[in-house]
Amino acid sequence: MQRSLVVDPKKCTGCMQCEMACSLENEGFVVPSRSRIRVFAFHDEGRYAPFTCTQCSEAWCLHACPVNAITIDASTGAKVILDTVCVGCRVCTIACPFGTINYASNSGKVIKCDLCGGEPACAHACPTGAITYQDADQTGLDRMRRWAGESLSSATAQ
Amino acid sequence: MAWQKKILRVNLTEGTCTPEPLNMEWAAEYLGQRGLATKYYVEECDPQVDPLSPASKLIMATGPLTGTDASTGGRYSVITKGPLTGAIACSNSGGYFGAEMKFAGWDMIIFEGKADSPVYLFIENDEAELLSADEIWGKTTWDTEEWVHTRHQDPQIRVSSIGPAGENGVMYACIVNDLHRAAGRSGVGTVMGSKNLKAVAIRGTLGLNTIKDPARFMEATTAAKKVLVDNAVTGQGLPTYGTQVLMNVINEIGALWTRNHRDVQFEGAGKISGEAMHEPRATDGKPNLVTNAACFACTIACGRISQLDKNHFTVQNKPEYWGASGGLEYENAWSLGAATGTDDLEALTYANFLCNAYGMDPISFGTTLAAAMELNEIGALDDVDTGDDMVFGSAQALASLVESTCKSEGFGVELGLGSKRLCEKYGHPELSMSVKGQEFPAYDSRGIQGMGLAYATSNRGACHLRGYTVASEVLGIPVKTDPLATEGKAGLVKAFQDATAAFDSAGICIFTSFAWTLDDVAPQVDAACEGTWTLDSLAELGERVWNLERDFNLKAGLSGKDDTLPKRILTEPAKTGPAKGMVSKLGEMLPEYYQLRGWSEDGVPTDETRKRLGL
Numbered sequence: 001m002q003r004s005l006v007v008d009p010k011k012c013t014g015c016m017q018c019e020m021a022c023s024l025e026n027e028g029f030v031v032p033s034r035s036r037i038r039v040f041a042f043h044d045e046g047r048y049a050p051f052t053c054t055q056c057s058e059a060w061c062l063h064a065c066p067v068n069a070i071t072i073d074a075s076t077g078a079k080v081i082l083d084t085v086c087v088g089c090r091v092c093t094i095a096c097p098f099g100t101i102n103y104a105s106n107s108g109k110v111i112k113c114d115l116c117g118g119e120p121a122c123a124h125a126c127p128t129g130a131i132t133y134q135d136a137d138q139t140g141l142d143r144m145r146r147w148a149g150e151s152l153s154s155a156t157a158q
Numbered sequence: 159m160a161w162q163k164k165i166l167r168v169n170l171t172e173g174t175c176t177p178e179p180l181n182m183e184w185a186a187e188y189l190g191q192r193g194l195a196t197k198y199y200v201e202e203c204d205p206q207v208d209p210l211s212p213a214s215k216l217i218m219a220t221g222p223l224t225g226t227d228a229s230t231g232g233r234y235s236v237i238t239k240g241p242l243t244g245a246i247a248c249s250n251s252g253g254y255f256g257a258e259m260k261f262a263g264w265d266m267i268i269f270e271g272k273a274d275s276p277v278y279l280f281i282e283n284d285e286a287e288l289l290s291a292d293e294i295w296g297k298t299t300w301d302t303e304e305w306v307h308t309r310h311q312d313p314q315i316r317v318s319s320i321g322p323a324g325e326n327g328v329m330y331a332c333i334v335n336d337l338h339r340a341a342g343r344s345g346v347g348t349v350m351g352s353k354n355l356k357a358v359a360i361r362g363t364l365g366l367n368t369i370k371d372p373a374r375f376m377e378a379t380t381a382a383k384k385v386l387v388d389n390a391v392t393g394q395g396l397p398t399y400g401t402q403v404l405m406n407v408i409n410e411i412g413a414l415w416t417r418n419h420r421d422v423q424f425e426g427a428g429k430i431s432g433e434a435m436h437e438p439r440a441t442d443g444k445p446n447l448v449t450n451a452a453c454f455a456c457t458i459a460c461g462r463i464s465q466l467d468k469n470h471f472t473v474q475n476k477p478e479y480w481g482a483s484g485g486l487e488y489e490n491a492w493s494l495g496a497a498t499g500t501d502d503l504e505a506l507t508y509a510n511f512l513c514n515a516y517g518m519d520p521i522s523f524g525t526t527l528a529a530a531m532e533l534n535e536i537g538a539l540d541d542v543d544t545g546d547d548m549v550f551g552s553a554q555a556l557a558s559l560v561e562s563t564c565k566s567e568g569f570g571v572e573l574g575l576g577s578k579r580l581c582e583k584y585g586h587p588e589l590s591m592s593v594k595g596q597e598f599p600a601y602d603s604r605g606i607q608g609m610g611l612a613y614a615t616s617n618r619g620a621c622h623l624r625g626y627t628v629a630s631e632v633l634g635i636p637v638k639t640d641p642l643a644t645e646g647k648a649g650l651v652k653a654f655q656d657a658t659a660a661f662d663s664a665g666i667c668i669f670t671s672f673a674w675t676l677d678d679v680a681p682q683v684d685a686a687c688e689g690t691w692t693l694d695s696l697a698e699l700g701e702r703v704w705n706l707e708r709d710f711n712l713k714a715g716l717s718g719k720d721d722t723l724p725k726r727i728l729t730e731p732a733k734t735g736p737a738k739g740m741v742s743k744l745g746e747m748l749p750e751y752y753q754l755r756g757w758s759e760d761g762v763p764t765d766e767t768r769k770r771l772g773l
Contacts (some may be wrong), residue, residue: 013449013450013451013452013456013459013461014451015453015454015455015456015457015459017227017255020226020455021227024227024372027365029366029369030225030227030366030367031261031365032261032362032365033362033363033365033369043337043482043483044482044483045448045450046448046464046479047449047480047481098690125227127383127457128459153280
């Protein structure tokens with residue numbers, strides 16, 4: 001069964017533990033500037049939102065890559081960069097509509113979320129459950145349950 | 159390790175930025191942040207220095223755990239000599255600025271001298287330069303941050319700045335980072351303003367790659383985070399209500415000083431409490447509180463984000479305050495509210511927004527306004543134009559005077575002096591509710607006896623963050639003690655003071671200590687830093703820092719005679735509540751405290767104590 005990273009921005013407090021965990025996992029030390037997941041603050045609205053690659057089925061980055069450096073991890077469905085093949089041309093960063101694949105000047109390659117091979121560090125580190133790793137085909141289940149509960153209670157009340 | 163082992167020395171007079179290695183011998187003795195920066199300050203500055211002169215310095219410092227995934231590992235402190243007190247000042251702030259400094263490769267920044275004209279420091283990793291702040295001098299901290307982002311085309315820059323209050327010499331100006339986090343107390347923003355330093359803007363992309371034992375550090379931080387989750391205060395109370403969880407609690411035990419500390423319970427406490435912030439308003443159906451928020455690396459998330467009712471009289475014509483921003487914490491709600499007798503939650507929130515935007519400590523402001531209200535009431539200000547009807551309980555007066563103080567206009571200039579200087583000026587020094595010139599925070603020491611001793615002996619003047627015995631006396635952390643008793647409080651105060659100095663020197667937030675003891679901190683510091691760090695060595699480190707600060711203060715001209723409280727607290731009994739009839743019995747605790755500290759009867763560390771702590 002494939003899983004997806006699911007973000008519930010309402011639960012995010014802006015603590016950046018996900019960015020630290022991501023960089024620790026992928027770079028070997030805490031360097032949030034190279035985190036594959038980023039947290040955005042919308043100050044005037046009092047809102048925080050983590051954002052990262054959604055692993056598109058027909059991935060723009062994968063199709064744009066001229067050297068086939070982006071492959072699909074069959075077990076997770078993640079689009080994964082092959083560092084040995086990537087030439088750092090950055091065409092994928094232009095192709096991605098969401099901005100979630102980025103160039104890293106320290107390595108000369110691009111970086112993106114690869115779901116940590118099936119155990120995403122960000123979801124593990126999130127202290128509030130704002131980032132979870134769920135059944136890819138059922139990511140709406142919590143909201144369905146909430147709405148089901150609400151409609152049921154109003155129906156009962158009537 | 160966990161230190162970057164590098165500091166930046168900025169000479170504002172010469173306009174130079176010079177890197178130098180961190181003194182690792184001192185780091186082994188003073189760890190970081192509060193302890194280590196104080197060591198630098200006392201080694202480099204004459205204790206008698208005028209705090210607002212170019213000869214004084216201002217240090218922004220991180221701790222070794224700043225910029226790590228240890229919970230709350232994002233703190234930084236500002237260390238200098240305080241203009242209100244003439245004592246050592248150390249103000250601690252969260253947000254993201256401290257971690258960014260660390261990620262840019264710096265443990266601390268030492269500012270010396272004074273710039274000819276306004277400047278700001280811009281740091282991009284190992285590059286640092288002073289740039290003209292002519293265009294932003296006079297702007298709020300909010301506008302300053304936006305200007306920096308636009309000017310450098312980088313929204314990821316973290317900014318710490320002063321507002322007009324710091325520029326204009328309000329004696330309790332603060333330094334605001336990330337819009338609503340502040341190195342709030344002791345007038346550190348006033349010092350920054352005196353140096354013509356408007357802001358520090360940092361972008362750090364290097365990260366922190368110096369943890370001694372990463373695997374053991376991960377184990378330690380994970381275990382410590384679980385302790386925070388499982389604790390009722392840090393796991394539930396603080397995320398839900400913030401520090402405002404205390405408003406009703408402290409009122410009930412009769413320790414919520416009210417109307418310049420004449421009363422100990424506030425009839426409007428419920429209206430300005432954490433619970434009230436959750437209630438939908440009658441006017442627009444929305445609650446004051448929008449959400450809770452975390453500082454960098456914090457898994458507690460006690461921060462309050464609030465949004466005002468656009469039709470409230472304070473902001474009807476001020477759309478710049480219609481957005482969500484940093485809301486009321488317990489201290490601010492108390493100082494702007496109970497201390498002035500005002501129960502209008504929206505007006506308090508508005509005043510708090512202004513304090514953030516203009517860079518002013520709401521604790522000292524509220525308490526100074528309360529003193530002015532009492533001066534007014536007894537007729538001491540009859541010949542002065544105070545503008546509005548400055549009486550206890552007036553939300554209009556609060557709103558109008560917070561603005562004039564922020565902008566240094568009219569009577570606001572006088573309020574900007576702080577309560578000690580204001581009350582002296584108008585012939586009633588006894589009405590200043592302060593210790594060593596710094597205004598009290600929100601816990602009456604008639605109803606919480608240990609806090610009286612903590613206030614009197616605090617090295618930066620009256621402060622709740624130097625020895626928070628409220629935890630034990632009210633909340634039962636780590637053990638419950640009787641708030642009305644004095645027995646055992648000398649030892650309790652000392653233990654809290656020393657532990658707090660260790661937390662502050664590590665780079666983590668003191669609020670973790672609702673759940674953590676030094677036993678939880680030690681494994682994290684030990685896995686992160688060179689050397690061996692245990693509960694005992696951290697406690698001793700805290701004691702060393704405390705005595706270093708004390709030693710500086712004595713050399714600066716303070717003495718044991720300054721370890722006292724205002725006459726009101728020592729002689730006027732509490733009128734209501736559980737402490738009814740009681741005064742603060744400081745005299746019963748102070749001699750024992752000196753003894754436990756290894757100080758003489760005059761409050762001077764003995765040679766033996768100095769030797770034991772390596773001073």
